[in-house]
Amino acid sequence: MISFIAKILVSLNSNSRPGELSSGIAFGFTLALIPGGNLLWVAVFAxxxxxxxxLGAMLLSILLFKPLAPLLDPLLHMTGEFILTLPSLRGLFTTLYNLPLLPWFRINNTVVLGALVWSLIxxxxxxxxxRLLxxxxxxxxxxxxxxxxxIKAFKKVPLVSKISSTYRKFNFLT
Known part of the structure; x- marks a missing residue:
């Protein structure tokens, strides 16, 4: 786990593009917000x-944002319920639900649909x-x-100095 976090810190200082890091974080937020156990989560993951x-930034942001997702459930539920109960969209959702694979996406669940909408927004x-950060x-x-x-004191810790020497070629903690 420590080496995984060290790789993320290395990528902050490396030549990887800021857009790649921020895209990974945004996808991680999306995957953290959408409840698991449905085909929608699997499709977004794929x-x-x-x-x-x-990908490291994506996985780390999933870990960081996932505990916060239940706090947003009331908002996600209200958003999903609002969209699902719109009379003008009732026919669309009925048609989608009757398609072969779409029920496994669980867009008829208010929290899943709300999470999809908010993650797109x-x-x-x-x-x-x-990216700016x-x-x-x-x-x-x-x-x-x-x-x-x-940081200089932190580098003197034996485990950190070992990791630092491993990643020295990436300009991490040097």
């Missing part, structure tokens, strides 16, 4: 592996915000952080 972005803002970190914070007394 699509995420077909697009070029940082928030994907681009999350992408933009984290990565660029800001690389330009302003990384060099100051590497020279701080806390």
């Amino acid at each position: 699509i995420a592996f077909l697009i070029k972005h940082h 928030l994907w681009l803002p999350i992408f933009i915000v984290f 990565v660029v800001l970190y690389r330009n302003k914070v990384a060099s100051k952080l590497a020279n701080s007394k806390l």
Whole structure:
């Protein structure tokens, strides 16, 4: 687990594009927001592996955002219920539900549909915000952080020094 986190930190300082990191974080947020156990989650997960972005950032953001997802369930439920009960969309949802594979996507579940809607709405803002944060970190914070007394003391811990020597070629903690 420590080496996994170290790889994420390495990628913050490496030559990987900020867009790749932020795309991974945005996909991780989407996967954390959509409840598991349905074909929609599996489809988004498969699509995420077909697009070029940082998979480590995606997996880490799933781990970070997943505990926060239940806090958003009331909002997701209200959004999904609003959309599912729109009279103008009732025929569409009936047709979709009667198709062979679509019931396994569970878009008839208010939380799943609300999560899909909110993840589509928030994907681009999350992408933009984290892209700006990565660029800001690389330009302003990384060099100051590497020279701080806390990091220098942290590098003296035996496990950290071993990991640091392993990732020295990636300019991590050097």
